Amino acid sequence: MGKQPSMLDFSQLADNYHNSDARLFLLDWDGTLTPIVGDPEVAVPTPADIEVLERLSSNPKNDIWIISGRNSAFLQKHLGCLGSVGLSAEHGAFVRLANHTDWETMSPWADITWQETIMAIFEDYAAKTQGSWIERKSIAITWHYRNALPDIGLRNSKECKDQIEQCIVQMPSNLEVINGKMCLEVRPRDLNKGVIVRSIIMSYGGRVAPPDFVLCMGDDVTDEDMFKAIRSSSLSPERCFTVSVGHGSRPTTASWSLPEPADVMDLLGKLAAAPTKVHSEF
Numbered sequence: 537m538g539k540q541p542s543m544l545d546f547s548q549l550a551d552n553y554h555n556s557d558a559r560l561f562l563l564d565w566d567g568t569l570t571p572i573v574g575d576p577e578v579a580v581p582t583p584a585d586i587e588v589l590e591r592l593s594s595n596p597k598n599d600i601w602i603i604s605g606r607n608s609a610f611l612q613k614h615l616g617c618l619g620s621v622g623l624s625a626e627h628g629a630f631v632r633l634a635n636h637t638d639w640e641t642m643s644p645w646a647d648i649t650w651q652e653t654i655m656a657i658f659e660d661y662a663a664k665t666q667g668s669w670i671e672r673k674s675i676a677i678t679w680h681y682r683n684a685l686p687d688i689g690l691r692n693s694k695e696c697k698d699q700i701e702q703c704i705v706q707m708p709s710n711l712e713v714i715n716g717k718m719c720l721e722v723r724p725r726d727l728n729k730g731v732i733v734r735s736i737i738m739s740y741g742g743r744v745a746p747p748d749f750v751l752c753m754g755d756d757v758t759d760e761d762m763f764k765a766i767r768s769s770s771l772s773p774e775r776c777f778t779v780s781v782g783h784g785s786r787p788t789t790a791s792w793s794l795p796e797p798a799d800v801m802d803l804l805g806k807l808a809a810a811p812t813k814v815h816s817e818f
């Protein structure tokens with residue numbers, strides 16, 4: 537993690553976009569394409585969001601991926617209508633390729649025996665942290681404390697994280713517990729957005745040549761794995777735009793920043809609307 541990233545230079549990005557033929561977009565969902573809200577169920581795309589993503593993905597030069605920690609049911613329900621967009625659920629555990637209808641399991645995540653132990657700990661903390669709740673996904677489990685009293689939520693999350701860390705070192709499954717945005721998430725250690733991004737770059741749209749423009753945007757600690765995967769790839773750094781979204785001073789390996797999801801959608805809208813020359817738009 538280096539210095540704080542500079543505000544995204546739109547004209548530099550637009551120049552690169554305009555001068556490229558094989559573009560790859562790697563986009564996080566919560567906090568990046570849509571604002572963070574109290575109830576994850578209402579963090580859904582607006583018709584305008586869908587229109588922008590549809591338009592962007594209809595350009596044959598563009599490969600768009602939404603790479604999320606959400607489960608496949610949520611992504612399918614709210615973003616499944618975007619047929620030309622690749623979807624990745626639960627940090628890369630499940631994938632729906634562009635122009636495909638089926639979801640694939642990326643690795644044999646057969647061992648989920650740990651879930652009961654972790655559920656018991658989360659249930660204990662959910663009971664003593666009013667307003668908190670558990671989101672159980674196919675693989676990962678997330679305990680949300682955004683709607684708890686802030687000091688109680690924070691204190692109990694630290695305690696809960698300590699307890700889980702002590703517990704998972706004794707378990708055969710190689711797990712990790714992550715501090716998300718007002719949540720704790722437990723998942724297998726080798727399940728992360730970096731693995732799926734490496735795989736997407738390697739198999740890039742079944743093409744022979746690698747992408748000559750990459751735009752990767754994310755707001756959270758799990759998105760750092762995407763930024764690192766791009767940084768350690770053989771892609772030309774001048775053609776890769778990694779963007780950390782948010783006002784905070786969280787350490788990041790991204791090269792650029794944007795303040796809000798609204799800025800992200802604004803940027804994508806401009807790119808979608810300008811198939812040829814985008815410079816003047818900025």
Ligand SMILES: O=P(O)(O)OC[C@H]1O[C@H](O[C@H]2O[C@H](CO)[C@@H](O)[C@H](O)[C@H]2O)[C@H](O)[C@@H](O)[C@@H]1O
Pocket residue numbers: 564565566567571572573574575576577579603604605606607671678680682716717718719721756758
């Ligand atoms: O990888 P992402 O697409 O960014 O998903 C990360 C997690 O997002 C959701 O939780 C976060 O967003 C919620 C809605 O804004 C917010 O209420 C919560 O506090 C955030 O942590 C989602 O519920 C998780 O499953 C995802 O892992």
